[in-house]
């Protein structure tokens with residue numbers, strides 16, 4: 001949660017090389033690196049922002065994730081699809097530190113071991129997550145919501161009293177344009193439409209300038225026009241950020257994704273362009289053909 005007071009946390013590089021030296025040789029590595037989104041000291045030398053290897057999560061013996069391998073490239077926009085219960089949300093829980101894997105490696109860039117970091121540390125390291133239901137502060141204005149998201153190290157009231165720097169004001173203006181809420185800047189967030197609340201929440205992530213954005217079913221409940229705008233927005237964010245989008249809406253997936261990963265029973269069933277995975281017989285059998 002963005003207003004949680006945060007511990008003093010400095011990112012200490014982990015000195016041991018975390019990932020196999022020969023990992024670039026594996027044909028299963030399928031991250032698409034666009035090479036622009038890395039910044040703020042995150043080491044992404046191999047063009048991969050997120051590396052998940054052999055990740056398993058068990059709930060009372062039930063494997064929600066089962067030896068999952070996934071690689072996301074710097075600046076990539078990856079869609080994750082799959083039937084209900086496939087493990088998509090659990091995957092995001094692992095990346096954000098909400099759920100610990102019982103097995104496997106999870107690296108952010110080359111040096112940050114996500115399995116040993118707290119949720120707050122992971123957020124501060126540059127991974128932002130949007131849940132399905134918008135969680136904006138309804139009584140506060142659009143501007144105040146963005147302001148709070150920017151100043152994560154203070155309580156709500158201390159944050160609202162503390163003065164913004166010129167740079168912070170510029171960042172908020174820029175994000176307001178991006179999410180098309182400039183003309184609603186002083187409106188109470190509670191008065192926005194469902195879609196606008198979703199955009200505001202995306203804006204609250206963007207002011208923090210995360211390198212990797214995780215979005216779980218972002219267009220659920222949106223109008224067609226809002227869904228179309230979300231597609232444009234995500235395409236414009238890719239390159240500057242890396243995005244992982246979980247979505248059931250295939251029209252939306254088709255509009256945004258270069259690369260799709262299909263999850264089934266906690267493992268990767270197929271990966272490729274949407275057309276490729278739509279042609280895959282197993283994918284048709286377990287998901288698309290139903």
Ligand SMILES: Nc1ncnc2c1ncn2[C@@H]1O[C@H](COP(=O)(O)OP(=O)(O)OP(=O)(O)O)[C@@H](O)[C@H]1O
Pocket residue numbers: 059063064082083084085086087088089090091
């Ligand atoms: N905390 C938990 N305790 C026990 N089982 C869980 C827990 N969280 C998830 N599961 C189970 O793990 C499996 C994967 O759930 P998950 O929510 O990750 O699926 P999903 O792919 O996001 O599905 P959906 O498309 O319906 O959102 C499901 O069978 C779910 O019931």
Ligand SMILES: [Mg+2]
Pocket residue numbers: 088089090
């Ligand atoms: Mg889910």
